[in-house]
Amino acid sequence: MPAISFQSVSKAYPSPRNAASDTFLALDEVSFNIDQGEFFGLLGPNGAGKTTLITILAGLARATSGTVSVLGSDVQSDYAAARRKLGVVPQELVFDPFFNVREALRFQSGYFGIQHNDAWIDELLESLGLTDKAHVNMRVLSGGMKRRVLVALALVHRPPVIVLDEPTAGVDVELRQTLWAFISKLNKQGSTVLLTTHYLEEAEALCGRIAMLKEGRVVALDTTRALLKAASGNVLQFKIDSELPLSLPAGARVTGRVVQYPAIDALAIEQYLAAAREAGLTLHDIEIRRADLEDVFLQVMKQHAQTPSQASKAVV
Incomplete structure (x- = not known):
């Protein structure tokens, strides 16, 4: 059973009235599986459809067609089970301004019906360098500290599948090192990780397999080693x-x-x-x-510079 399964996922949005087409296709028949225990990278330029795909995975949007499941639980028909198995770190800094860090983590635990979770909360605080911020209100934290809390909130219910959507965007080197050390530890313990990032050196170092999106389609899907080997x-x-x-x-x-x-x-x-x-x-x-992964990425994007109607679909 795959950890995450995308099968023929499409997402269409209404186009502006002055547009030539009635709809904008953000995702076009996206299909691939992520195995349990993988550290998987999802790459693409801005507007490629990465966040749309993750939003559908998290149940915050519905696919126009196709199915998405997390460890066998459909994100729409079996949404409660799918959400319990999934922890998502979003791009945006979203936080509740009325609670301190520990209170926010306790409330998040309660959303999943978890009581007496303080031992795991303490481990999260220590692993993410937040121990001295446990009783600080979320409003006064720096952007980097808020980002650490978002990671802790995503992991507080011990999800077997972790989704990181641009987790290190705009953060310092210390946080990157702390975050990747902790996430790599969880991955070695069996957690599945799906990462989107524009820092391609991170994806090259961490991800065993990578999918690349362009204009809503999968244009490359292979192991990181094979993609680098195929570079010219x-x-x-x-x-x-x-x-x-x-x-x-x-x-x-x-x-x-x-x-x-x-x-x-x-x-x-x-x-x-x-x-x-x-x-x-x-x-x-x-x-x-x-050639590194950035070179590979640029080559792949250049090869698929045609319009979506001309671009060939990847075989996955």
């Missing part, structure tokens, strides 16, 4: 102190001073370096590295 060649990377001249070959990925070119072979590398010399550029910190 290496990457030539260097730093410059000026803007990249127009005379250099197209296809560069520029981030501040860092320039990256896909390097299929030694000849391609030499051509890039020769073009840089002819342009009079001074290059710093030149290196050739293996």
Whole structure:
């Protein structure tokens, strides 16, 4: 039995009146399973449908068609059982301003009918660095501390399936390290984790398998190892102190001073370096590295740059 099952899930929204189409298809026949105990990544650009899929999984929206289940419990017809098996950390900072941290966790326990949960609450507080904030009102916590409390609230009923929707967006390095150490521990103990993130280095380090969405469709689904292995060649990377001249070959990925070119072979590398010399550029910190998940992601998105009607469906 899969931990999470999406079968032919579509979600249509009414389009604005001036739009050419009557509906906007946020999800289009999305199908894949997540096995029990997996650490699974769900990636995609903004607007790809990731949060819509999670919202349907959490029972906060209904799919237009298709089915979603959590450990065999349908999220619509068996919603109470599905919610007990699921813990969701949302993107937004949502909190009750009338309670302190410990009170919020006790109330959340009560929603699931759990009494005398203080031992687990204490462990959550300690593991997430919240022990000294236990009696602090939620209103006065920093954004990072509120994010930690959201994680604790999602885990307070000990769900076997954990969904993390951009959990480290805008938070500091300490929280990331604390969060991933704790979540990795739970995953090793058998919890299933579904992660969405724009920090692709996190997904590469943590996720055993990854699905990529674009325009509401699954465009890639494989193990992280296989996706990296299929990436085309290496990457030539260097730093410059000026803007990249127009005379250099197209296809560069520029981030501040860092320039990256896909390097299929030694000849391609030499051509890039020769073009840089002819342009009079001074290059710093030149290196050739293996393609990472960000490179894979950009390749996949480029390959599926067609309109949704032209893009081929992934076989999953």
